[in-house]
Amino acid sequence: MPRYNPAAIEPKWQKYWDENRTFVTPRLPQGKKMYVLDMFPYPSGDGLHVGHPEGYTATDIVCRYHRMKGTSVMHPMGWDAFGLPAEQHAKKTGTAPRITTEQNIANFRRQLKMLGFSYDWDRELATTDVDYFRWTQFIFLVLYDTWFDPEQGRGRPIDELPLPKQIELKEDLVREYRDDHRLAYQLEAPVNWCPALGTVLANEEVIGGVSERGGHPVVRIPLRQWMLRITAYADRLEKDLDQLDWSESIKSLQRNWIGRSEGADVDFFIDDETTDDGRPSRERFTDWTSDRDEAGFPTKPGPDVLRVYTTRPDTLFGATYMVIAPEHPFVRRLTQPDQAKAVDTYCEQAARKSDLDRTDLAKNKTGVFTGSYAINPVNGEAIPIWVADYVLISYGTGAIMAVPAHDTRDFEFAQTFDIPIVAVVDPGKSTEVDRNEVLAGRQCSVEDGTAINSGIYDGLITADFKKTITTDLHKRGLGRKAVNYKLRDWLFSRQHFWGEPFPILHELDAAGKPTGRLRTVPADELPVDLPKDMKFDAAHDSPEPPLDKAPEDWLYVTLDGKRYKRETNSMPQWAGSCWYYLRFLDPKNDQALVDPEIEKAWMPVDLYVGGAEHAVLHLLYARFWHKVLHDRGYVSMDEPFQKLVNQGMILGEMEFTGYQDADGRWTSAAQVANAADNGQIDKRSGRPVVPVRVEPEAVEKQGESFVLVADPSIKIDSRAYKMSKSRGNVVNPDEVVSGFGADSLRLYEMFMGPLEAVKPWSMDGVSGVHGFLNRVWRMIVDERADELQLNEAIEDVEPDVDQNRMLHKTIHAVTQDLDQMAFNTAIARMMEFTNFFLKQDARPKSAMEKLVLMLSPFAPHMAEELWQLLGHDKTLAFEPWPAHDEAALREDAIEVPVQINGRLRAKIQVATDADAKTLLAAAKANERIAELLEGKTMVKEIVVPGRMVNFVVK
């Protein structure tokens, strides 16, 4: 088989690596270590997608490269295998989720092996393995057993939680107090229950009050849930980003999500007793302030105040009303009888809306007046308290002071309800707003500026004002500096079968009702496996988890004479992926989640590659767990992923789209607008049009855009779309491998462009790199012979100077590119090498060997085959990476551009090390330059040795 035949050599070498256990990693690294991790896939029924091999090829190249540089490399692979699709499949077909999952894993494993990745398959694991989720459950117990000590800034065992004196000896109170501090706690939280689908939906699956799939009504009902107190770690999760080698854009996504803000908590006096006009009395307010003056600012607000959080304490004098969220506990209390009906109706409506609906209706502010007033602590003025759903109960204190002059939302609200607008910040000269309009209260300005209408604070600039007033409020016991986060606690339970069961038992009383007392399943009795034989209903009629219908012998447990019911919620898919990188290090350990010695030797993950879709949640959750495990002494470092790279999405092939109406008449793409019914119309005629795929031949570029060749007045859209089944532009790796081979697929995915960029697929591009591999093959192999043998141009001779220079230039460039993960340019370098040596009649064997070694991380199958042909009897996986020789790079002469007034006019040949003087002389001696300089006045001569010469003349 003298022709390059990937279908034969790829399986051959895959078998070789398997049988020789080439990539099995030792327990502990020997010498320098490198832990390279891929985000493990969810093994869907559709199989691998060309997006998967992109990141996997990149990490495989890095691993193979570093092995050749003598590093101990850890490179495992596994499966994020819990998830809803297998459960839905079970409901439809009756096939148990475990069966479906195993089939899908087998398919994924086959596809990954087909691509020749150098994973240590002995470490393979799935989050659904009972031996694995035993430790996921164990970590849950750690979370349950931990409270966050804000003073030390770390998680500590719950029995170290200091107890307030008054509860010390009361068992039930102690229990409650502890439960209130655990990192894992229970909460009644609303879920989206869809009776028609018989399932609980995630927020993003509910659109406009109905399910995304099928459009069935969804109701929000409260359900007991498990929560994880990730907010306790918000500060560390944000700060520690600084020490990580992640792209700024991912860090900023995380920072954004955590959403730290600094401001102040401020108490506004409210009172059940009011004067005739319905406002709190002056005297009682004065008494309150003097009380506060003595007692200071209380940690928890009492019933006599409405506490707000603000990032703009400098605008306190401009607060003309207050707003509390419809769910605020004071709503009822503050509502005056004549407002009761309006407030009730409003709150009821708000309760029915999902968070999403509330924000969708952002355009118009709604709200109702409660009839009550609060007193602004800085100026003693009584201001009305409203209820409005633009204030969220889940952020800050669920109540705000509204400063319409300097907050756009408050401004809109105040305009709608005709509430006074008082400017307290003079924006000065501003490009954003009209200063006079702002001062008159007709325009809103959120900019910093100078304080006005603010009593003794007038004249202060915003930043100083904030500091000063926060200190003053604190002194008078009216407020305090505060920090808030957008990050919410993590809703950690799902009403699904196919997830990790919680190791939690609920105590039952004699009547079989829960007493509210919990008991954990002891760590040494884990795992809690899922019940084996469970029937699945296509839908069930209650939002309770499916495990509620588990067989009784699973569901009920009797311990120490007490009866318990198992927790029937299951953990979310995130749970298993939160710590898999630790288990890979020690996957068979049945004594610990990971042996500390091994953990210390291999962690942290030196390179983590995956899609940007996990930029926020997965990475945040995993970092959170890692920090808890660190605080509790299970792992040595407090960040798991040192370097993170996100591969860009691979889009479908470029498409040209034109628009036609029902009669087949074209409409220019520039004229197309979205119609109300999701369709598209011609803006001018109003006729509906439909997108039509246009062949590339029918299109040409004209100026900035593409137009129809047949009618250049018709503009055509050109873009690549995300691959999707519905668009029919999905590329299947199996297809590419059978057409071109795995090496071509790998090479193409790396050659497309920078790893992190979003890029469109092109089958022609695959055939392009396939052609390159063919040329490499022909450069080394005698294609005309019947037997596999070396090309007769391969000779056992020293390279000549030019050949040697090309060789070492290539080594130098490829090595540098690999260090920077610039795979596309590394491949280009090897193409140049190949183009050069194909023209050489004598190809030194040593040079060919070095190319094969450099190519091996990219196209390992072909490289192994050629390496063998070049006379080696074992794998090249551990051959030393070629080193370049600086001396070989030297050129005798170089070409230097000569410019006149910055324009290229000639190129001269000079010695490589020519100094400025020589260079200048050579430039002036050039015929063309001399001619052009004739009769001109020299203003300046710029000479950069080895680079260029520029004459500035008049």
Place this chain on the structure above:
RNA sequence: GCGAGAGUGGCGGAAUUGGCAGACGCGCUGGAUUUAGGAUCCAGUGGGCAACACCCAUGCGGGUUCAAAUCCCGCCUCUCGCACCA
């Protein structure tokens, strides 16, 4: 609206950080070989031009500099994320 990133030939993309714009690949054009080509080889290929002279050209408009894709200012467009977070 806020945040991040990006705009370079027909297409994907290079450009050692201010120093010859367009490496490498695709596509296209011409030629060679071939029964044939979606195989292989050779040559060409940013635009204008008879021209290898010259002019224009890195989203647009200014600026700094001997010199700008690269630095500064102001716009425009696209992609992604967040979205009433007080």
